[in-house]
Amino acid sequence: MKTFLLLGLLGAYCSALSTKQQRRFPDDFLIGTATASYQIEGAWNEDGKGENIWDYITHNNPTVIVDESNGDIAADSYHNVERDVEMMRELGLDVYRFSLSWSRILPSGFANEVNEAGVDYYNRLINEMLKYNITPMISLYHWDLPQKLQELGGFANPLIADWFEDYARVVFSKLGDRVKLWITFNEPREVCYEGYGFTTKAPILNATAVGTYMCARNLLLAHAKAYYLYNNEFKTKQGGQCGITISVNSFKPLTDSEEDRAATELKQQAEWGIYAHPIFSQEGGFPKELVVRVAEKSAEHGYPRTRLPQLSEEERVLIRGTADFFGVNHYTGYLVSATRHTPEYSTVSLLSDINVGTYRPVEWLQSAASWLTLMPNSIYDVLTHLKNKYNDPIFYVTENGWATSPEIGLEDDDRITYYRAALESILDSLDAGVRLKGYMAWSLMDNFEWLAGYTERFGLYEVDFSDPARPRTPRKSAFVYKEILRSRVIDHDYEPDTAVMTIDEGH
Numbered sequence: 001m002k003t004f005l006l007l008g009l010l011g012a013y014c015s016a017l018s019t020k021q022q023r024r025f026p027d028d029f030l031i032g033t034a035t036a037s038y039q040i041e042g043a044w045n046e047d048g049k050g051e052n053i054w055d056y057i058t059h060n061n062p063t064v065i066v067d068e069s070n071g072d073i074a075a076d077s078y079h080n081v082e083r084d085v086e087m088m089r090e091l092g093l094d095v096y097r098f099s100l101s102w103s104r105i106l107p108s109g110f111a112n113e114v115n116e117a118g119v120d121y122y123n124r125l126i127n128e129m130l131k132y133n134i135t136p137m138i139s140l141y142h143w144d145l146p147q148k149l150q151e152l153g154g155f156a157n158p159l160i161a162d163w164f165e166d167y168a169r170v171v172f173s174k175l176g177d178r179v180k181l182w183i184t185f186n187e188p189r190e191v192c193y194e195g196y197g198f199t200t201k202a203p204i205l206n207a208t209a210v211g212t213y214m215c216a217r218n219l220l221l222a223h224a225k226a227y228y229l230y231n232n233e234f235k236t237k238q239g240g241q242c243g244i245t246i247s248v249n250s251f252k253p254l255t256d257s258e259e260d261r262a263a264t265e266l267k268q269q270a271e272w273g274i275y276a277h278p279i280f281s282q283e284g285g286f287p288k289e290l291v292v293r294v295a296e297k298s299a300e301h302g303y304p305r306t307r308l309p310q311l312s313e314e315e316r317v318l319i320r321g322t323a324d325f326f327g328v329n330h331y332t333g334y335l336v337s338a339t340r341h342t343p344e345y346s347t348v349s350l351l352s353d354i355n356v357g358t359y360r361p362v363e364w365l366q367s368a369a370s371w372l373t374l375m376p377n378s379i380y381d382v383l384t385h386l387k388n389k390y391n392d393p394i395f396y397v398t399e400n401g402w403a404t405s406p407e408i409g410l411e412d413d414d415r416i417t418y419y420r421a422a423l424e425s426i427l428d429s430l431d432a433g434v435r436l437k438g439y440m441a442w443s444l445m446d447n448f449e450w451l452a453g454y455t456e457r458f459g460l461y462e463v464d465f466s467d468p469a470r471p472r473t474p475r476k477s478a479f480v481y482k483e484i485l486r487s488r489v490i491d492h493d494y495e496p497d498t499a500v501m502t503i504d505e506g507h
């Protein structure tokens with residue numbers, strides 16, 4: 001009797017497993033890859049392009065980059081339009097997300113002078129993609145602010161909202177006839193906290209106590225202006241959609257205690273709620289607990305007013321609801337504790353304001369980037385959490401990926417493990433009713449990984465940065481990703497023949 005029961009259970013388990021293996025991505029679900037201008041384009045001063053904040057930092061302060069490298073040439077995508085699109089065709093991509101270099105289009109940042117050669121590069125890329133039915137998704141801003149605008153304060157200057165609107169108008173007018181998926185900003189947290197409150201992204205202001213919050217307010221207003229511009233002047237004619245991409249890590253309480261749960265909520269508010277809540281919640285505005293906490297901490301440190309600038313009633317209403325979709329960049333997650341944290345912070349910052357600890361169990365697979373581990377089913381956690389919190393918006397996962405060291409070369413088995421797990425989690429999210437329309441792997445090819453330079457590789461294609469031609473070679477993960485795109489299922493037993501990469505019929 002016992003044996004029968006066991007066999008029955010085993011049978012049910014196997015059939016559940018095989019059903020799971022056969023789950024398909026819907027035909028209209030867009031699967032693709034993502035890149036960003038400064039990380040791949042190179043041609044930093046060619047054809048009229050202006051200087052941006054990464055050009056400035058890497059040229060004037062090279063030691064902040066681990067290998068003292070820069071994006072002057074990067075993957076040289078500016079000179080490789082056809083090869084880049086050929087790789088998209090080899091993989092069979094539905095969608096390719098890339099960003100525009102603001103200073104390639106408007107060299108000074110201001111819209112009085114348009115650099116047509118820069119616009120032409122993007123025209124050539126878009127037209128080549130469309131020839132092969134690859135949908136472009138464009139981020140207007142992925143961290144490379146024109147240096148001239150930085151010299152005027154960048155995102156600390158409230159006028160950034162007007163400058164960004166002017167830039168967006170040029171872009172929508174020039175490219176909007178063919179591009180239907182727009183993202184205003186990539187990852188406000190990394191722009192504002194890392195760039196204005198810390199030292200890990202340009203412009204490295206380290207204006208810890210107040211910079212992050214000033215930037216957050218101005219960036220949200222810039223986003224809202226660009227959204228209304230598209231809605232009011234372009235949407236009817238061009239028929240596209242405009243959203244924003246926020247980096248959302250999964251945060252789970254370390255224990256079931258009330259304190260750890262409260263710490264987790266506060267950590268979420270500080271990391272991504274500060275950007276998501278004003279746009280996606282019904283009430284709008286900054287998250288309430290965070291507002292209270294920053295006010296308390298400001299008073300504690302002798303500031304006569306809170307360091308989180310208030311949104312006026314008019315601004316709260318203006319920003320609320322300004323996204324047709326929620327772009328989620330998701331890579332990893334943490335366990336959060338209220339008590340087990342670094343006891344003293346040397347400066348006042350967003351981190352000391354919230355004062356919580358984060359942990360990762362050693363069992364989680366570690367990548368070549370210290371911040372990136374594989375937290376099981378974290379995409380599902382994040383998407384279902386956001387769905388419930390923000391009234392079921394439409395989502396795209398606009399980035400998700402894995403770092404290997406350069407020495408790994410083409411045999412990137414951990415990347416395959418990561419992508420298979422992530423894509424199972426995506427299918428779980430679709431099964432749970434998340435209105436998720438697409439998924440983009442970071443990245444199509446190796447590129448300049450900000451302060452890590454070329455020491456961390458994220459590409460499905462390896463780029464040889466020692467060769468002036470920057471040849472691209474598919475990694476094993478590229479073959480696996482191609483098979484998932486072709487079959488629309490995840491076969492965990494699939495072993496690719498990596499001898500030759502071909503372009504399949506239809507691409």
Ligand SMILES: C[C@H]1O[C@@H](Oc2ccc([N+](=O)[O-])cc2)[C@H](O)[C@@H](O)[C@H]1O
Pocket residue numbers: 036039186187190247249329331332371399442449450458
């Ligand atoms: C590797 C890519 O990283 C993206 O940025 C972040 C930022 C923060 C996290 N995080 O887990 O906290 C993950 C990824 C970035 O958008 C892209 O350009 C790449 O560098």
